[in-house]
Amino acid sequence: MSATGPSHRTSSFTRAALAAALIAVLATIPDAQAADTSQDMMPASYGSLMKMKPKSVMHMMDPDKKGYVTKSDYMKFHEQMFEKMDKNHDDKLTEEEFIGAGRTHAGP
Secondary structure, eight states, X not given: OOTTSHHHHHHHHHHHHHHHHHHHHHHHSOOHHHHHHHHHHSOXXXXXXXXXXXXXXXXXXXXXXXXXXXXXXXXXXXXXXXXXXXXXXXXXXXXXXXHOTTOOOOOO
């Protein structure tokens, strides 16, 4: 049988079908890297958060890249911020934890 015979065409079709199926499956997997990036980029203090560009903060609150932030997204982000800032895990933020380690507040 020649290289262009029925067996070769079936093999090419099978490879193309498998490739298409793999692409379809990969397209349905959530973008885990986007979620990890938002956690890695989350500021360590409120002071650091306030120095960021608003659009960057919004993108961190919208890990699914919907183009908007729901109340749930907003609240979840701030709960995660609190957990990250609460270094001793006592469910309270001291001035140092809130502003950032090594920083002091110059105002009243």
